[in-house]
Amino acid sequence: MDKYFGLTTGTAEEKNQSIKGHIEMVLTDALVNIVRKCSRNTEKIIKILRRKRTLEMPVMDLKAKKLLLDFPNKVFREVSSNVDTILAPANPSIGLIIEHNIKSSIDVAAFVVTQFS
Secondary structure, eight states: TTTTTTTTOHHHHHHHHHHHHHHHHHHHHIIIIIIITHHOOOHHHHHHHHHTSOOEHHHHHHHTOOOOOOOSSSSEEEEOOOOEEEEEESSSSHHHHHHHHOHHHHHHHHHHHHHHH
16 A cells, blocks of 8 residues: 555655645545535435435436436446446545545545544
8 A cells, every 4th residue: 555655755654644644635625526516416416315314316316206317427326237327426535535524625624534543
């Protein structure tokens, strides 16, 4: 993992701080450039998932609520299985933003602190 982050020198604490900074940057970028720029329809889907405390929703449930996934969509993707098609976050950082109710850069910083303390 050290080579991935370019951390070949430094103390364990310096490496830990670098990783925390990277995670904070990735989450803030996803929040600012993807989640905050989504459509009103996608915002409604995010609210439903946060309220239900889940990251996935069958597409049929979405249709029953008269919601459709906008395309192109950087927040969600459809995942097909043998049983159903499910709506899921497009990437892990968006999943963390939804799951932990992150709505601002202050929330991102607090999340990183709680995860690495």
